[in-house]
Amino acid sequence: MTGRTRIAPQDEAAPTGGLVLAEGVLDLEGGLPLRLGGRIDPCRVSWRLLGAADAPVVAVLGGISADRRVCATPGADEPPGWWEKVVGVGRGLDLARWRVLSIDYLAGPGASTGIGADGVIPPLTPADQAEALRRVADHLALPKLRAVMGASYGGATALAFAADHAERVRAALVMGSAHRTHPHATALRVVQRRIVTDALARGEERAGLALARALAMTTYRSPEEFQHRFDGEAAETPAGWHFPVEDYLDHHGRVFAERFDARGFICLSQSMDLHSVDPARVAVPVTLVGMEPDAIAPLWQMRELLARLGPGHALVEVRSLSGHDAFLTDVEAFSSIVREFLDSR
Amino acid sequence: MTGRTRIAPQDEAAPTGGLVLAEGVLDLEGGLPLRLGGRIDPCRVSWRLLGAADAPVVAVLGGISADRRVCATPGADEPPGWWEKVVGVGRGLDLARWRVLSIDYLAGPGASTGIGADGVIPPLTPADQAEALRRVADHLALPKLRAVMGASYGGATALAFAADHAERVRAALVMGSAHRTHPHATALRVVQRRIVTDALARGEERAGLALARALAMTTYRSPEEFQHRFDGEAAETPAGWHFPVEDYLDHHGRVFAERFDARGFICLSQSMDLHSVDPARVAVPVTLVGMEPDAIAPLWQMRELLARLGPGHALVEVRSLSGHDAFLTDVEAFSSIVREFLDSR
Numbered sequence: 001m002t003g004r005t006r007i008a009p010q011d012e013a014a015p016t017g018g019l020v021l022a023e024g025v026l027d028l029e030g031g032l033p034l035r036l037g038g039r040i041d042p043c044r045v046s047w048r049l050l051g052a053a054d055a056p057v058v059a060v061l062g063g064i065s066a067d068r069r070v071c072a073t074p075g076a077d078e079p080p081g082w083w084e085k086v087v088g089v090g091r092g093l094d095l096a097r098w099r100v101l102s103i104d105y106l107a108g109p110g111a112s113t114g115i116g117a118d119g120v121i122p123p124l125t126p127a128d129q130a131e132a133l134r135r136v137a138d139h140l141a142l143p144k145l146r147a148v149m150g151a152s153y154g155g156a157t158a159l160a161f162a163a164d165h166a167e168r169v170r171a172a173l174v175m176g177s178a179h180r181t182h183p184h185a186t187a188l189r190v191v192q193r194r195i196v197t198d199a200l201a202r203g204e205e206r207a208g209l210a211l212a213r214a215l216a217m218t219t220y221r222s223p224e225e226f227q228h229r230f231d232g233e234a235a236e237t238p239a240g241w242h243f244p245v246e247d248y249l250d251h252h253g254r255v256f257a258e259r260f261d262a263r264g265f266i267c268l269s270q271s272m273d274l275h276s277v278d279p280a281r282v283a284v285p286v287t288l289v290g291m292e293p294d295a296i297a298p299l300w301q302m303r304e305l306l307a308r309l310g311p312g313h314a315l316v317e318v319r320s321l322s323g324h325d326a327f328l329t330d331v332e333a334f335s336s337i338v339r340e341f342l343d344s345r
Numbered sequence: 346m347t348g349r350t351r352i353a354p355q356d357e358a359a360p361t362g363g364l365v366l367a368e369g370v371l372d373l374e375g376g377l378p379l380r381l382g383g384r385i386d387p388c389r390v391s392w393r394l395l396g397a398a399d400a401p402v403v404a405v406l407g408g409i410s411a412d413r414r415v416c417a418t419p420g421a422d423e424p425p426g427w428w429e430k431v432v433g434v435g436r437g438l439d440l441a442r443w444r445v446l447s448i449d450y451l452a453g454p455g456a457s458t459g460i461g462a463d464g465v466i467p468p469l470t471p472a473d474q475a476e477a478l479r480r481v482a483d484h485l486a487l488p489k490l491r492a493v494m495g496a497s498y499g500g501a502t503a504l505a506f507a508a509d510h511a512e513r514v515r516a517a518l519v520m521g522s523a524h525r526t527h528p529h530a531t532a533l534r535v536v537q538r539r540i541v542t543d544a545l546a547r548g549e550e551r552a553g554l555a556l557a558r559a560l561a562m563t564t565y566r567s568p569e570e571f572q573h574r575f576d577g578e579a580a581e582t583p584a585g586w587h588f589p590v591e592d593y594l595d596h597h598g599r600v601f602a603e604r605f606d607a608r609g610f611i612c613l614s615q616s617m618d619l620h621s622v623d624p625a626r627v628a629v630p631v632t633l634v635g636m637e638p639d640a641i642a643p644l645w646q647m648r649e650l651l652a653r654l655g656p657g658h659a660l661v662e663v664r665s666l667s668g669h670d671a672f673l674t675d676v677e678a679f680s681s682i683v684r685e686f687l688d689s690r
Binding site for chain 2: 036037121123182183184185186187188190191194195198202207211214215217218223224226227229230231234236240241243244245246248249270273274295298300301
């Protein structure tokens, strides 16, 4: 195991409370053996640690399009991170009190290892991402994280971490992800993967990714939100009839297609469908957050998971027009949830 | 307006109660002018009328894959119609008491006019299908139908008929369709149409239709039903990882692709998205049936429609694992609904 680390203490005079940023890559010797067979080799994991010097460490993981930049470095000229509104000095996850550790997902859009030159899609699971996180914790000499938390794909990874590495963490916060993917969500992802696979075969990777993302967008927000935002009239255009919702689908499709590699997308999409954690194996206290509605991890499934985890765990239910995406949009609710979760540990 | 009709009285000795079957085609002189512009010309409407001689006539319309064969002719060697379990002698819609009139949708899989040789997709609306039905009623000298009823696309058509031709019908039963399509359902259909359009452009019509239908299948049944039926383990195959739900998606995709023409599908799919009826214009009593859940016409939208129709109308709410497809699967519930609706008119 070899790693390279860059540590950048912030200017103590800056209004950032003296945070310390460390970033690096970790090369896993012998690669990473996968739960369902095979190996990612070579395997490099890109990580980031930001917060008050020597503060307890919390691992934070987002959806498949998230990366290690959970929030921007205070005072630096950086675009916002994927959870900027919840994580920062004085925010729900207060960087004056905690250090946030994150990684770029294997096969994701960051600097970790992606799909190999042979183009073969490995059967990567969230448990394998959890193993990569565990290796990073080893590398950083962090024997026990204060908490692991994640939403969506990151929720699956956090739950897998809690099941597989109970000795390495005190508690887990699992948002918008159950112990396995239910078949209706899988059906919608199967169609997405076929769109991209077909497009890849004819050299139209960007178009395929954009259309797959357009479909995925229908699963992240509630139908009621679509109704509020896009209930306009169809318009006749030279290219045919155009519906207001198409602008939204196309915008997000385009943005996604610029960032994502087609095979990496197929791999992470399949990874979510291969997610399976036996609730009986989870030996650390878990706080679940279920959104209503949520097409990805419906509340009834979160309740089933709570029942199967048994006593000592909790479920917070969040009703939101934003549906599955509530963890990104309902800043006040999720800031409170994160703060209370960390304060109780 | 010219028509050809074949009338086949059933053998009085057969246990069919002496039903009379009439079938025919109607060629609309000058074609059919469309609500949103343009014209279908030539325009032929294929129709079917079955039931006890001289019984009152009820028009019955199904989803986009339905045709004029609502049920098989009793005693004849025919496959079941699309609403066989609800319509027939002694059934919820009792052919000993009523005659059922139906049509093949324009651009649908039956014998009515489809897309022209130029391949241009007309902006066909459910209101245009209702107009075609009205022309058939003229042709058959039926000045006033006892009722018009429909489900899904047929519900949209029935509602449009009630709004546009109030003098031609006593009452309407509208199942699983609101006054317009909400943008979340449109988003899912936009993706379906793009899949088919892209496939058509490269000569892979069947594959495109099958994949689009696979996606559509995720909207017809509830996520809970998917969970019950397809919650098995993924299997590694030579072609990659395979999920149990894929067999279901593929089966229905294949069956649909064998019956449907790609351009006809695009036209009817767009037609559902162009559906728009002003509830204030509906001047006959309407009984709505809303399913819960229903990804196509959610219950909250059916309730909104009821409120906007004003007094004198009704909403029946049906909770079903089958979701939008409940009208096809919940035979007892829908037989009662249809019977009570007709008895009260």
